[in-house]
Amino acid sequence: MNDLLKNSGYSTTAIEYYTKKVNVGIIKNPSVAVSYTGSCGDTIKIYLMIDSGVIIDAKFEAIGCAGVFSAGSALLEIIKGKSIIEAEKTSIEDIIEHLGGVPSTKIDCIYLARKAFEQTLKLFKKKKSH
16 A cells, blocks of 8 residues: 555655544544535545634544545644644645645645635634624
């Protein structure tokens, strides 16, 4: 499996995140959770636990390819422990850099994870303003 992923252009970090299922799971009673489906049909659900404006835990579930899982894992690794304001600044490029690159055919997976995160924060802010 690892050779197949490596031959497909995945970095060692991306393969490790995928095979070890980094940040994959659910958070019971999260501060917010949002499911988002991309145009490719892959779906990611992000769970955040936020305390005093800081993301103290983050998990996700996904239905999709290795690209979606590695993108979700990387994004959540980057944002955990950051304030919402800091985490919002996480770019597509930050995620790609964190992974050490991704196959060009899997860039959409990074966008899917980032869009799901945006939607999750949007709902959190909406809940807080009420």
